[in-house]
Amino acid sequence: xxxxxxxxxGLCAVLSFSAMSFGYFLYHPQATEPAERVNINTQxxxxxxxxxxxxxxxxxxDGITETAFSPIPPYxxxxxxxxxxxxxxxxxxxxxxxxxxxxxxxxxxxxxQHYILAEKDGYLAVFYKKGMGLKEMTNTPINALTESEKExxxxxxxxxxxxxxxLEDLET
Numbered sequence: 001x002x003x004x005x006x007x008x009x010g011l012c013a014v015l016s017f018s019a020m021s022f023g024y025f026l027y028h029p030q031a032t033e034p035a036e037r038v039n040i041n042t043q044x045x046x047x048x049x050x051x052x053x054x055x056x057x058x059x060x061x062d063g064i065t066e067t068a069f070s071p072i073p074p075y076x077x078x079x080x081x082x083x084x085x086x087x088x089x090x091x092x093x094x095x096x097x098x099x100x101x102x103x104x105x106x107x108x109x110x111x112x113q114h115y116i117l118a119e120k121d122g123y124l125a126v127f128y129k130k131g132m133g134l135k136e137m138t139n140t141p142i143n144a145l146t147e148s149e150k151e152x153x154x155x156x157x158x159x160x161x162x163x164x165x166x167l168e169d170l171e172t
Contacts, residue, residue: 064111
């Protein structure tokens, strides 16, 4: 009789274990294969660093383009390209790398690159057209200019490159 009890207990234990295993596999969620595999990009997007240089390009309504370089502002450090675009509203990001960030902005107004040649204290001088005063004095005396060169006095010159070429011609 003891043998029958031990057999019955063993049989109950085996059946109980089988039932629990069956229940576990029946109700435990199984991982399924996704219908479409998604590729995960493990490469991190480039970020702005403390050594990044920012180039600002301003295009004015009068056709003049001005460029300025500066160190990166602290609030941009650590940002990726999309975050930079969100922070720099009004600018178009044209180049993005950890070394250099280039942003461009088109402005409706005129640039400050409108100049007038005139005489000051007997010498050829360059003035800003918009009343911002003297830009630079030259070492060229007015009386050393030819009559055709003197006709350039009072005429507007647009663009610093054009001004530099004209001054070079006048001073030689």
